[in-house]
Amino acid sequence: MNSDSDLQIAGDILEVPHLLQAPREHPATVAxxxxxxxxxxxxxxxxxxxxxxxALSRWYHRLRTGPGYEVWLLSxxxxxxxxxxxxxxxxxxxxxxxxxLTEHSRRGTRALRPGAQRVxxxxxxxxxxxxxLEPAVSLHVYHPGLTDMTVxxxxxxxxxxxxxxx
Numbered sequence: 001m002n003s004d005s006d007l008q009i010a011g012d013i014l015e016v017p018h019l020l021q022a023p024r025e026h027p028a029t030v031a032x033x034x035x036x037x038x039x040x041x042x043x044x045x046x047x048x049x050x051x052x053x054x055a056l057s058r059w060y061h062r063l064r065t066g067p068g069y070e071v072w073l074l075s076x077x078x079x080x081x082x083x084x085x086x087x088x089x090x091x092x093x094x095x096x097x098x099x100x101l102t103e104h105s106r107r108g109t110r111a112l113r114p115g116a117q118r119v120x121x122x123x124x125x126x127x128x129x130x131x132x133l134e135p136a137v138s139l140h141v142y143h144p145g146l147t148d149m150t151v152x153x154x155x156x157x158x159x160x161x162x163x164x165x166x
Contacts, residue, residue: 026066030091033069033141034117037095040064040071040139041115047097051137053077063139070145076101076136081129087122088148092140094118094128099136102129125152 027033040047040063052059053075064071076099084104094103096112103110103118105126112118112128120126130136 027069027143030093030119033091033093033143034095034119036071037093037117037139037141041095041097044097047073047137047139051075053135058082065145068145069141069143072140072142072146074138074140076128076130076138078130078133078135082127084125084127084152086125086150086152087120087142087146088150089122090142090144090146090148091122092120092142092146094120095139095141097137097139099130099134100132101136101138102131103127104129 024032027036047063050061050063050073052061055077058080059075061073062070063073094112095117096114098114101112103112103126105124110118128138
């Protein structure tokens with residue numbers, strides 16, 4: 001009688017080429033984009049010297065691009081926020097690198113501390129704010145690259161777009 005415990009692998013499993021997948025040069029799945037963000041976050045010596053803080057507006061720097069995606073580094077001084085918005089047709093991964101950011105969405109409010117990641121689909125409406133007394137830094141991966149952002153007026157049940165200004 002066969003059972004799961006009867007299965008044995010003879011030899012070196014790593015020598016079976018059809019079981020191995022060649023590593024991809026660029027991410028293609030949600031898990032791979034989240035992994036890319038984690039690997040960049042872990043390489044503090046690479047991103048930390050680039051960070052700048054601007055008291056008048058959120059600072060941002062495009063850190064990397066690849067086929068169909070881009071990676072942005074953002075800083076947030078106390079009180080700065082994104083305003084309520086979506087990312088158009090782009091999906092994304094938000095990773096907090098330093099400090100604490102607060103995300104407000106229809107699903108509630110979340111404090112995001114270093115290492116926290118939020119993965120979102122196209123059309124996801126949220127607002128991110130630094131509500132602390134310390135600066136914060138975040139990493140954002142967008143696929144496809146960020147080409148459109150709808151800005152919304154104050155939160156409502158329907159999240160209606162803000163009126164255009166002249």
